[in-house]
Amino acid sequence: MVSALSRSRVPMQFEVIAKCHTTKARVSRMSLVHGVTMLPTFMPVATQAAIKGLTAQQMEALGVTLILNNTYHLNLRPGLNVLNAAGGAHKFQGWDGNLLTDSGGFQLVSLSKFTTITEEGALFSSPFTGEPTMLTPEESISIQHTIGADIIMQLDDVVSSLTTGSRVEEAMERSVRWLDRCILQHEKSGKKGAQNLFAIVQGGLDPLLRDRCLDAMIERRDGVAGYAIGGLSGGEEKDVFWRIIKQCADKLPEERPRYSMGIGFAEDLLVCVALGVDMADCVFPTRTARFGVALTHNGPINLKLNKHAKDFRTIDENCPCPTCKDRTSRAMLHHIVTHETAAAHAITLHNIVFQAQVMGRAREAIIAGKFPDYLRSFFAQYFGDAGYPEWCINALRSVGVDLLEGKPNAKVILGNGAKWEYATN
Amino acid sequence: MSQSSAAATFSFSLQTPSRYGPRIGNILYRRTGPSSEPIQIATPGILTATSRGVVPHLSRDNHRATNAIRWVNVPFETFLEHNPPVPTLQPGLNPLHTFLGFVPGKHILSMSGRDPYDGREMPPNGVQHISVNSLRGVRKLSPSDWRSYVLSCKPDIVFALSDIPFTNPPYSQKRLTKSIDRSATWLSAILRPAEGERPLNVLVHMAGGTSAPARKAFSDSLVEKLYGPEADAVAPLTTLDEAVAGYSFDLVPLRQSLEVSEKRDPRNASPTDLNPVIPTHTEQIIPLVKASLTPLPETKPRLINSTESPHEILHYISSVGIDLFDAHWAQRAADIGVALDFEFPVRSASDERRDIGHNLYDEQFTYDFKPFADAFRGVISEEDSSSVPICHCLACSPFHPPSRIYHGFDTPEHSGTPIRDPESAPHYKPHHTRAYIHHLLHTHEMSAHTFLVMHNLEVLDAFFAGIRSVIAERPEAWTEEVEKFLQKYDGSLKVFEAAKASWKAVELARGKGRLAREKEKQDEATLGTVIETDD
Ligand SMILES: [Zn+2]
Ligand SMILES: [Zn+2]
Numbered sequence: 001m002v003s004a005l006s007r008s009r010v011p012m013q014f015e016v017i018a019k020c021h022t023t024k025a026r027v028s029r030m031s032l033v034h035g036v037t038m039l040p041t042f043m044p045v046a047t048q049a050a051i052k053g054l055t056a057q058q059m060e061a062l063g064v065t066l067i068l069n070n071t072y073h074l075n076l077r078p079g080l081n082v083l084n085a086a087g088g089a090h091k092f093q094g095w096d097g098n099l100l101t102d103s104g105g106f107q108l109v110s111l112s113k114f115t116t117i118t119e120e121g122a123l124f125s126s127p128f129t130g131e132p133t134m135l136t137p138e139e140s141i142s143i144q145h146t147i148g149a150d151i152i153m154q155l156d157d158v159v160s161s162l163t164t165g166s167r168v169e170e171a172m173e174r175s176v177r178w179l180d181r182c183i184l185q186h187e188k189s190g191k192k193g194a195q196n197l198f199a200i201v202q203g204g205l206d207p208l209l210r211d212r213c214l215d216a217m218i219e220r221r222d223g224v225a226g227y228a229i230g231g232l233s234g235g236e237e238k239d240v241f242w243r244i245i246k247q248c249a250d251k252l253p254e255e256r257p258r259y260s261m262g263i264g265f266a267e268d269l270l271v272c273v274a275l276g277v278d279m280a281d282c283v284f285p286t287r288t289a290r291f292g293v294a295l296t297h298n299g300p301i302n303l304k305l306n307k308h309a310k311d312f313r314t315i316d317e318n319c320p321c322p323t324c325k326d327r328t329s330r331a332m333l334h335h336i337v338t339h340e341t342a343a344a345h346a347i348t349l350h351n352i353v354f355q356a357q358v359m360g361r362a363r364e365a366i367i368a369g370k371f372p373d374y375l376r377s378f379f380a381q382y383f384g385d386a387g388y389p390e391w392c393i394n395a396l397r398s399v400g401v402d403l404l405e406g407k408p409n410a411k412v413i414l415g416n417g418a419k420w421e422y423a424t425n
Numbered sequence: 426m427s428q429s430s431a432a433a434t435f436s437f438s439l440q441t442p443s444r445y446g447p448r449i450g451n452i453l454y455r456r457t458g459p460s461s462e463p464i465q466i467a468t469p470g471i472l473t474a475t476s477r478g479v480v481p482h483l484s485r486d487n488h489r490a491t492n493a494i495r496w497v498n499v500p501f502e503t504f505l506e507h508n509p510p511v512p513t514l515q516p517g518l519n520p521l522h523t524f525l526g527f528v529p530g531k532h533i534l535s536m537s538g539r540d541p542y543d544g545r546e547m548p549p550n551g552v553q554h555i556s557v558n559s560l561r562g563v564r565k566l567s568p569s570d571w572r573s574y575v576l577s578c579k580p581d582i583v584f585a586l587s588d589i590p591f592t593n594p595p596y597s598q599k600r601l602t603k604s605i606d607r608s609a610t611w612l613s614a615i616l617r618p619a620e621g622e623r624p625l626n627v628l629v630h631m632a633g634g635t636s637a638p639a640r641k642a643f644s645d646s647l648v649e650k651l652y653g654p655e656a657d658a659v660a661p662l663t664t665l666d667e668a669v670a671g672y673s674f675d676l677v678p679l680r681q682s683l684e685v686s687e688k689r690d691p692r693n694a695s696p697t698d699l700n701p702v703i704p705t706h707t708e709q710i711i712p713l714v715k716a717s718l719t720p721l722p723e724t725k726p727r728l729i730n731s732t733e734s735p736h737e738i739l740h741y742i743s744s745v746g747i748d749l750f751d752a753h754w755a756q757r758a759a760d761i762g763v764a765l766d767f768e769f770p771v772r773s774a775s776d777e778r779r780d781i782g783h784n785l786y787d788e789q790f791t792y793d794f795k796p797f798a799d800a801f802r803g804v805i806s807e808e809d810s811s812s813v814p815i816c817h818c819l820a821c822s823p824f825h826p827p828s829r830i831y832h833g834f835d836t837p838e839h840s841g842t843p844i845r846d847p848e849s850a851p852h853y854k855p856h857h858t859r860a861y862i863h864h865l866l867h868t869h870e871m872s873a874h875t876f877l878v879m880h881n882l883e884v885l886d887a888f889f890a891g892i893r894s895v896i897a898e899r900p901e902a903w904t905e906e907v908e909k910f911l912q913k914y915d916g917s918l919k920v921f922e923a924a925k926a927s928w929k930a931v932e933l934a935r936g937k938g939r940l941a942r943e944k945e946k947q948d949e950a951t952l953g954t955v956i957e958t959d960d
Contacts, residue, residue, distance in 0.1 A: 027834060029839075029840065029841070031841075035842060036840040036841055036842050037840075038834055038835040038839065038840055048864070048865075048868040048870055049861070049864065049865075049868075049870075050865055050870045050872040051872075052870060052871055052872070053482075053484075053870075053871035053872055053875065054484075054872060054875075055487070055819060055823070055872060055875065055876070056823070057819060057823045057824065057825070057826060057854075058484075058486065058487075060825060060826055060829060061486070061826035061828070061829050061830065062829070062830055063829045063830035063831055063832055063835065065835075073868070077864060077867055077868050078791070078860065078863075078864040081792075082791060082792060082860060082864070085792050085794070085860075086794060086858070086860065086861075091855070092858075092860070092861055092864075093861060094823060094854060094855070094857050094861070096825075096854070309507060309511060310507070310511055310514060312514070312515060312516070320830050321830070322484065322485065322486045323484075323485070326485050326526055327523075328485065328526060329515075329524065331511050331524075332478070332511075332524055332525065332526070335477060335478065335503070335504070335511065336477050336478065336479055339477055339560075340476060340477050340479050340481060341481065341482050341871045341874065341875075342479040342480070342481065342482060342483055342484055343479075344871065345482075345483075345484040345487075345871075345875070346484055346485070349484060349486075353830060353832075356830070356832040357832050357833070359832065359833075360831070360832025360833025360834065360835060361832070361833050362833070363832075363833045363834040363835070364833035364834050367834055
């Protein structure tokens, strides 16, 4: 255990350990108050202080060291008074590992129809009383201080990635101004020793706006411990998505972690890692598990389908998760999926481990100098039959990896990529 | 009493034999094979209920971490959705264990045709079948199919098929006669030893409905010497009872019949009903149980399905010496947000009457950071109350797992995280709090039920351990201890009603759109068990 004193001296240590010789991928060690997380990593989402159906003890056993809570939700329930009385969100949910909270802004915009953004903050109607309520950047930071996550996010002015026109520029510029207010609030709070503020790069799909935002936020690097790339994963073309990620990752400072928000598909994760991203989060792997979809290195499988009813193989023979290690059969999972919560638990355990394995193998490959090989073999196995998404080929070519090398007859899927068994959800 | 076989032995011994009074005993189940440590179950004790073959809300790691789970009953009817039923195709030495993820060295698995808690109206049974429920509708299950499923699945214990009507109570004398005849015939079908097959450990349901003479007649038919073709059918057995491992009683059909005979409205109890409003009718059922047991040897275990409270359990132990009880009601309490909190024997005789648990939906728990129960503490709960016993459930006594999965370049040598000796004693963490579960219930998080199930099963298991200790050490104090318990804890189970009401209120607050969308899924039958799909 680190003493409280030394904790306050060293809020975050971020150290790049190895870099891929070809791509922009890197392995780093991020030490926070609640432990060390090796990057790149995927962060499972515990929206309301629980990974749905699982316990903190299980998450620890799965080898997860960093999870995400949503500020918007925790602020509504249990509320800050309860979290304060509990001694913070870690203690409240019995989680001793690292924790990241978002600013609450994204959910305000996506879950509340009546949110209006003003320079002061986001104005919304309280879900409890209906009264107009303001979430300012200062307020967001102070809420996140109460929650007590190891990594906290600035409040940004979120616009859908499909928005065009002057609103995108306005949101980007306001996000920079709000970053200043967040930094100020964080500096004066005295929490800087234990919690780390990340900035969120905005600018929509416009490279010029992104560039201006990057410049402004990099200027403020002394006030921020890391950078997130926001405003993506909102239904934009994948070919645009990766270019923005690349642009941001290329420009962001080497010595700060880079976090791509809302990314969870395996192919997206690996492309982002190759472009230089260190962290990502998404509800997809845990959510799709509850619908009966298990992620595997051969592509997702939908256990609801009748073809699994008499299949005594487990999800993935080589998977170290508790479900596969115990050789839980697809037939058994098929029997209980969407009927018993235990099915959701079993597949959630597996999917979380799958995500961790995808990232863990990336780390090992980078260290071993074999990351391009890993990319090629992963994509061949994952998309071999379904076809390679063209955007992944393009994205990886931009960092010197040709997925189709030696595969002149490979099937290529145009547009946003392959459709899996889970597409019916 | 024991059944010897080449495959496995099931034996039951009574330390304190008693025909109708409280008694303690021991079930010993010994498998052959290299890891043949016998499984022991002290009685009175519990069996854990399953739904579609799983202990609801528990992943395999969690059900294994719950030591109260030792005997698990598997109603087989849901598997009849496929023909042949999928578990019968499972290869291996212990197919049912393997398919469902139970551990042969730790868990005794029994297999019953129907869910004993399911009292819904059904089409009539026939001469050669009972009607069973599956998701794809009603299926017919014949004694010969039952035998073949059992031989394929190799459970440790099997319930013989019993002709229990769920059509339209009350049942005529003629119907009851048919019922006991069929049940006896079906029993002989499963008892019949066959070449090369291992003899089965068979529990027989005590047929005869609410007619004491019919019940006695059924029991008589078990012990009477068989002649002619009947004897040939089960040779070398000379009576059916010879090969019967124990006796079981299903309360749901009895309650339904008694309710109708009192001209009340029988409520169809489904396996997912929380606490059927049907009164328990314990006083009327006790003589019926006795009528069944009178002709039978007292040395075999007796099992009752579908009690609803610790109060009822104590009655059945006191009056008819029941040895085994299903835990269904305690598991269902977890579905509606109730954390059980009771102890036997009562240690502190306080004046205040208490509920047997806490409705954690209640606002009073918003800031309550205590462990789930007052009667138990976590291993490292702060209160300086070493006299309070420990609840070893993973909610009250969570710990850092002795090992974790590594995914690549994240082992201690790379991350610098101190390594934990997997051999060392568990590194316990503070208990999960009532406030946390209150939050999880109000936010519809499935984890709430996981914690509550593990806790409730441990509390129930501790209750039975207390029962055994009183019978063993202070049998003369039994009546007094039962009285103390009945005095202290409210037997009307108001807390369950309150929890159910809270659940409904939370559902409504979640918004009409969602309710409309999932109307079908959100009816009471699925209360607390629906898989959360929202984020
Ligand atoms: Zn797995
Ligand atoms: Zn407990």
